[in-house]
Amino acid sequence: xxxxxxxxxxxxxxxxxxxxxxxxxxxxxxxxxxxxxxxxxxxxxxxxxxxxxxxxxxxxxxxxxxxxxxxxxxxxxxxxxxxxxxxxxxxxxxxxxxxxxxxxxxxxxxxxxxxxxxxxxxxxxxxxxxxxxxxxxxxxxxxxxxxxxxxxxxxxxxxxxxxxxxxxxxxxxxx
Numbered sequence: 623x624x625x626x627x628x629x630x631x632x633x634x635x636x637x638x639x640x641x642x643x644x645x646x647x648x649x650x651x652x653x654x655x656x657x658x659x660x661x662x663x664x665x666x667x668x669x670x671x672x673x674x675x676x677x678x679x680x681x682x683x684x685x686x687x688x689x690x691x692x693x694x695x696x697x698x699x700x701x702x703x704x705x706x707x708x709x710x711x712x713x714x715x716x717x718x719x720x721x722x723x724x725x726x727x728x729x730x731x732x733x734x735x736x737x738x739x740x741x742x743x744x745x746x747x748x749x750x751x752x753x754x755x756x757x758x759x760x761x762x763x764x765x766x767x768x769x770x771x772x773x774x775x776x777x778x779x780x781x782x783x784x785x786x787x788x789x790x791x792x793x794x795x796x797x
Contacts, residue, residue, distance in 0.1 A: 623664025629709040647736035654744035670757040676701040679765040684719030690782040702738035723779035
């Protein structure tokens with residue numbers, strides 16, 4: 623599966639719900655269940671590729687600041703949530719994590735495991751297991767590590783989340 627096909631599936635799943643991660647995960651699972659075996663594996667590979675590419679110190683620093691702390695597991699969930707937003711926000715956040723200040727995140731949505739679980743569950747249901755990855759996640763994030771006290775200077779536009787009642791954030795980033 624090509625990257626543009628991957629993002630098409632992601633965007634279709636995001637458009638069908640009201641933006642809540644639970645809805646997006648259900649819609650993604652439904653879309654993945656309809657893909658042929660080869661396409662499902664291709665989607666999984668693209669997901670892993672994009673998930674691994676987002677394993678950067680810059681992005682982790684932003685997630686750490688937004689979430690007022692972010693474990694490695696939470697950061698994995700954060701990266702999956704970021705993928706669920708589609709290619710525009712994903713790429714913009716990789717280029718400059720400060721763009722995440724424009725998003726009305728809710729912490730429960732930001733670090734939800736549901737989206738990643740939708741992918742692994744689809745693979746397990748189809749193949750009885752999650753096939754070995756062609757793109758294993760790197761052992762260490764790329765880029766330069768940060769010190770917690772430097773994060774406000776690195777990301778001056780980001781503030782810890784307290785919740786949001788703004789319009790669903792995902793709508794702003796879909797084409």
